[in-house]
Amino acid sequence: MYYEKSVSWVEQIVSEQNAWRTHTINLIASENVLSRRARALMGSDFVHRYAEGHPGERYYQGTDKIDEIEIRVKKHLKTLFDCRQVDVRPISGTVVNDAVFSQYIDPGDIVLVNSTAGGGHISHHKVGSVGKYTRNIIDFPLTPDGYHVDVDKTIGLIRTVHPKVLVLGKSLFLFPEPVAALAEEAKKANALIIYDAAHVLGLIAGKRFQDPLGEGADVITASTHKTFPGSQRGIAISNMKDPEWRTIDKGAFPGSSSNHHLDTLVPLAVTTYEMLEFGEAYADQTIRNAKALGHALSESGFDVQAKDFDFTESHQLAVDVTRFGRGDEVARMLKDNNIILNMNLLPFEPLENVTNPAGVRIGAQEMTRMGMKEAEMKEIASFFKQCLIDGKFVGDEVVAFRNDYQSVHYSYDAQQKGGEREKGLQEGPVSVTA
């Protein structure tokens, strides 16, 4: 039987990852960083423990401490989102989607979703969670620019097909969804609006995007680690009253998980406080940065999408990169220059292009959290130009540039440390080869 006699290679890889990723420009729209104070709480005794059910109604003993944390996190999240119900137990955005979909969608039900090319997430589709419950999935019609749901056509569709559920929200998510414009028609049709805020939860918390519940959504599902800069988990939010909500939350337990991974709930408590205190400033700067990057890239000659709509109202941008190659090739070229993002289908592209699409997606949230502002977005656009248009290697310049942005802003770290580097995230001189 073969096995390696040492685990030091694991430690080595983690150390390389820490050094490399703290010196890249990360523009993956679905990622973010924990503050030092939140991250320091991971790896406590809670990493070993179990808690099933709700605080005070657990199936095991020994949960007093996590009960207290869970009760207080929920209380503060209710304040943050000004809502009646929060479930923090689902362990990811996909799991919370499945937990909620499982409670509302039955075989044969008609569900309206955003198409894959229109930005919808795989969990909304036939091969994902919705497809486990019904095959009747219809895409929202889009306006010709491809980045907005066509409201008139969708109202016509609701009147004709009588859907049970509308799933709004998506992965390529530049502009708010027309929740208010569709809510009345959905109500008349007795259809539920589930708003997937995986990407924009931090912008909603910061009150700089839309207010889905206020506009008429019934349930919000989300990840807690994209624009919401917390640990990797899922969350459900609603204003439903208790008896109905207690039925729904059976989708989380026992429906989609038993233990809910206590170690990652702990840092979420810290992030929730950070968002209560600094969330508005962070969301504001994130959107400003995304817009500034859109303008700078466009002025440098890139085909940034949705130009007629000022590129974006979220943390994201979409860029058609076909002038330089397919999205996968361009994403690799950038990665070789220490700029990390992902390839992305653009609206109306055929699904066959999913692994070599025309676009890339950019998210400004993580670099915002590291303290970058509009001026730094211009520098990032200049790296794109030098790399993709001028064909120059800028990997070393990127590392040098990123070296100045090592502390997490919009957090208690920034207050306490005054910009000092995060301990433990960076070891010795950095050599970056990837």
Ligand SMILES: Cc1ncc(COP(=O)(O)O)c(C=O)c1O
């Ligand atoms: C719209 C949307 N919903 C759900 C998810 C799934 O979230 P998670 O990765 O937390 O499972 C994603 C992931 O990127 C997403 O973009």
